[in-house]
Amino acid sequence: MNSSINLNIKADEQNTFDAIVIGSGISGGWAAKELCEKGLKTLVLERGRDVKHITDYTTAMLNPWEFQHGLQNSEQERKENPIQSLAFDESNKHFFVSDKENPYVQKTPFHWIRGYQTGGRSLTWGRQCYRLSDLDFEANQKDGVAVDWPIRYKDVAPWYDYVETFAGISGQNEGLSQLPDGQFLPPMDMNVLEEHFKKEVKSKFDGRCVTIGRTANLTRGWEGRGPCQFRNLCKRGCPFGGYFSSNSATLPVAYATGNLTLRPFSIVVEILYDKDKKKATGVRILDAETNQTYDYFANIIFLNASTIGSAFVLLNSKSDAFPEGLGNSSGQVGHNLMDHHYKVGAQATHPGFKDRFYSGRRPNNIYIPRFRNLNDSSKRTDYIRGFGYQADAERQNWQEYVNLLDGFGTDFKKNLTSPGEWFMWMGAWGETLPYYDNMVSLDGGKKDKWGLPLVAVDFSFRDNEKAMRKDMKESAIEMLLAAGFENPQGFDYEAIGGECVHEMGTARMGRDPKTSVLNEWNQLHDVSNVFVTDGSCMTSSACQNPSLTYMALTARACDYAVKSLKTGDL
Amino acid sequence: MKRRRVIQMILGGGAALVAGVTGYKYYSLYKSPDFDILDGNVGLIAELAETIIPETDTPGALSAGVGPMIVKLVRDCTPAPSQNNFLRGLIEVDSFSNSQFGQSFIACSSDQRMQVLKHMEEQGKPFPGIVGKVEKRLAGESFFALLKKYTIVGYATSEAGATKGFAYDYIPGKYVGNTPLEPGQKGWATQ
Numbered sequence: 199m200n201s202s203i204n205l206n207i208k209a210d211e212q213n214t215f216d217a218i219v220i221g222s223g224i225s226g227g228w229a230a231k232e233l234c235e236k237g238l239k240t241l242v243l244e245r246g247r248d249v250k251h252i253t254d255y256t257t258a259m260l261n262p263w264e265f266q267h268g269l270q271n272s273e274q275e276r277k278e279n280p281i282q283s284l285a286f287d288e289s290n291k292h293f294f295v296s297d298k299e300n301p302y303v304q305k306t307p308f309h310w311i312r313g314y315q316t317g318g319r320s321l322t323w324g325r326q327c328y329r330l331s332d333l334d335f336e337a338n339q340k341d342g343v344a345v346d347w348p349i350r351y352k353d354v355a356p357w358y359d360y361v362e363t364f365a366g367i368s369g370q371n372e373g374l375s376q377l378p379d380g381q382f383l384p385p386m387d388m389n390v391l392e393e394h395f396k397k398e399v400k401s402k403f404d405g406r407c408v409t410i411g412r413t414a415n416l417t418r419g420w421e422g423r424g425p426c427q428f429r430n431l432c433k434r435g436c437p438f439g440g441y442f443s444s445n446s447a448t449l450p451v452a453y454a455t456g457n458l459t460l461r462p463f464s465i466v467v468e469i470l471y472d473k474d475k476k477k478a479t480g481v482r483i484l485d486a487e488t489n490q491t492y493d494y495f496a497n498i499i500f501l502n503a504s505t506i507g508s509a510f511v512l513l514n515s516k517s518d519a520f521p522e523g524l525g526n527s528s529g530q531v532g533h534n535l536m537d538h539h540y541k542v543g544a545q546a547t548h549p550g551f552k553d554r555f556y557s558g559r560r561p562n563n564i565y566i567p568r569f570r571n572l573n574d575s576s577k578r579t580d581y582i583r584g585f586g587y588q589a590d591a592e593r594q595n596w597q598e599y600v601n602l603l604d605g606f607g608t609d610f611k612k613n614l615t616s617p618g619e620w621f622m623w624m625g626a627w628g629e630t631l632p633y634y635d636n637m638v639s640l641d642g643g644k645k646d647k648w649g650l651p652l653v654a655v656d657f658s659f660r661d662n663e664k665a666m667r668k669d670m671k672e673s674a675i676e677m678l679l680a681a682g683f684e685n686p687q688g689f690d691y692e693a694i695g696g697e698c699v700h701e702m703g704t705a706r707m708g709r710d711p712k713t714s715v716l717n718e719w720n721q722l723h724d725v726s727n728v729f730v731t732d733g734s735c736m737t738s739s740a741c742q743n744p745s746l747t748y749m750a751l752t753a754r755a756c757d758y759a760v761k762s763l764k765t766g767d768l
Numbered sequence: 769m770k771r772r773r774v775i776q777m778i779l780g781g782g783a784a785l786v787a788g789v790t791g792y793k794y795y796s797l798y799k800s801p802d803f804d805i806l807d808g809n810v811g812l813i814a815e816l817a818e819t820i821i822p823e824t825d826t827p828g829a830l831s832a833g834v835g836p837m838i839v840k841l842v843r844d845c846t847p848a849p850s851q852n853n854f855l856r857g858l859i860e861v862d863s864f865s866n867s868q869f870g871q872s873f874i875a876c877s878s879d880q881r882m883q884v885l886k887h888m889e890e891q892g893k894p895f896p897g898i899v900g901k902v903e904k905r906l907a908g909e910s911f912f913a914l915l916k917k918y919t920i921v922g923y924a925t926s927e928a929g930a931t932k933g934f935a936y937d938y939i940p941g942k943y944v945g946n947t948p949l950e951p952g953q954k955g956w957a958t959q
Contacts (some may be wrong), residue, residue: 262924263926263927265925268922271845366919390946559943560945595955596955600917606916607819611824612824615934615956616953617949658780
């Protein structure tokens with residue numbers, strides 16, 4: 199009997215860490231780095247397989263002709279993975295989950311794009327990095343929407359500096375209040391038509407700015423990574439470490455401290471809670487390969503399982519103290535789900551610059567920061583908040599000619615293989631308001647192959663987004679025409695939630711524990727040693743690509759958590 | 769998500785709407801395609817592709833190996849209605865060629881081949897505007913539209929096509945946004 203007690207104690211010791219991080223994606227990777235660097239023995243739980251930097255980027259160096267189907271998805275692939283195949287192609291499908299093995303319930307159409315592996319979606323992300331501003335942090339309060347953010351720009355600004363300086367973001371400072379400047383590596387080039395567009399917009403539209411995209415691609419060697427080789431194959435994983443991912447950047451630093459243990463195939467079932475101590479004690483996982491249950495223990499827990507994944511973990515962590523899920527005394531967990539709405543804008547051709555071209559493949563676009571509802575003169579009566587454009591100019595080539603070029607034969611071939619007319623594509627990314635009934639919940643009736651309840655998603659865009667979309671299209675056409683473009687074609691494809699892969703809001707920050715899940719330090723109001731720093735913390739969505747904000751809030755929360763540990767507050 | 773992805777999603781749209789298509793029409797569109805027709809016509813497909821992208825001072829579709837790629841794309845990456853359109857089109861190519869010129873497409877002169885393809889192009893023209901879009905959704909893409917699309921994709925992603933027909937830079941190392949367009953400059957094979 200004694201020996202078995204000893205065994206248990208030993209097992210507990212082996213399973214005990216200073217900190218546990220749930221998830222290894224963009225925010226989990228940051229939590230791992232920060233906590234390990236601060237000296238905490240840290241366990242990172244990743245529900246998928248391990249993906250090692252460089253060695254596991256199996257397609258990264260392949261030429262187009264080394265793929266079976268010229269990079270097209272097969273019909274079988276589309277049938278088996280109807281959601282994920284919208285986001286992958288033949289070159290990177292191994293970084294996306296199997297829809298068949300990972301079902302969820304769509305109460306309304308919602309595309310949940312996922313990557314269950316070390317690094318999560320940081321391997322395949324779009325890499326655009328923009329700061330939020332006080333225009334965003336004050337918006338809910340000013341508009342009387344949802345709840346107020348418990349933080350302001352000044353609280354996050356030094357942490358934006360901090361994460362940009364490590365990650366390596368290339369971009370151009372523009373001195374805009376709605377899109378604060380940052381710590382940037384040299385900006386990438388605009389091409390000749392983009393430069394022209396920038397000048398025209400500046401001279402013809404008061405207060406509008408065209409700038410090169412701010413992207414987590416390294417325009418010079420940085421922290422032993424990169425530089426970017428301008429192959430534009432980021433989504434396959436970069437063997438040059440040319441862009442920021444958990445795999446290339448944060449996890450190697452965490453490993454180097456000797457404090458990191460990463461456990462792949464670890465599906466978190468629940469966070470364990472001790473109602474006497476009023477603290478979380480650890481995490482229960484299912485080994486995805488063996489179906490065995492294991493418990494791990496730590497003083498602090500960072501939940502970084504992605505917006506929907508983290509909501510699942512909280513909702514599934516039911517106890518006497520929290521019958522509706524851990525940290526859910528407010529009833530807000532899972533609610534207020536947001537995603538940016540996009541797939542609206544315009545494209546047009548330009549008759550000029552026929553003697554100019556470009557070389558290299560820039561993994562970046564140009565950006566037009568928000569210009570609506572900034573002040574009285576840009577105020578709209580038909581909607582609140584705003585949108586930004588991502589755009590790029592190119593000369594038409596075979597991808598366009600597939601649909602454009604008539605005929606066949608020798609002349610056709612000559613046209614097909616020659617640079618065609620210049621054109622620009624402009625797409626808008628719009629803010630979505632937080633609606634209480636846009637939400638994820640647990641579907642008690644249906645279980646996955648591990649016996650866990652399925653996530654159910656109920657989501658729709660509403661009147662404010664719809665009114666904004668009209669302007670998103672019309673303003674694109676207006677700017678293109680003003681800059682001398684021809685034949686503008688507006689587009690507004692049906693927006694489906696999740697498509698933008700910017701899910702946010704299911705465990706929002708706020709000042710009042712009655713109406714929000716997290717406080718100003720991303721700490722559960724209800725359970726002080728659990729921090730949630732992925733997209734679920736977002737109180738509003740703003741219109742900027744959000745990952746940089748998750749990074750900054752994660753580093754900030756780690757700093758606070760470790761300081762609190764040291765002072766004995768945790 | 770990047771722009772290319774958005775466009776691909778728009779073009780891709782694999783799921784065909786079947787409302788309004790009934791009876792025999794539905795059957796002929798959605799029946800299991802007879803791939804023997806495909807396998808028996810690899811040579812014809814390669815020659816059709818060569819007619820679209822012929823050998824000039826750079827390789828044509830035939831020597832770039834586009835024929836076998838089209839077969840793979842039709843078999844693996846094409847919804848059933850479009851597959852059936854493609855297979856019917858293959859048969860029609862030779863029946864038209866036989867009726868007009870008394871010989872199979874492969875036996876035809878290059879001028880005759882052009883005429884056969886012109887006929888197929890005419891046949892495959894969609895109705896203009898929204899009607900054409902609905903038609904494409906319901907009945908799949910035409911033989912000619914598929915043949916041409918897959919010839920272009922196959923050629924541009926083949927080694928000979930990408931590196932000799934187009935300009936291909938495996939590892940550019942940098943992006944230069946404003947260069948002179950040199951005489952004879954090819955378009956980039958990859959973006």
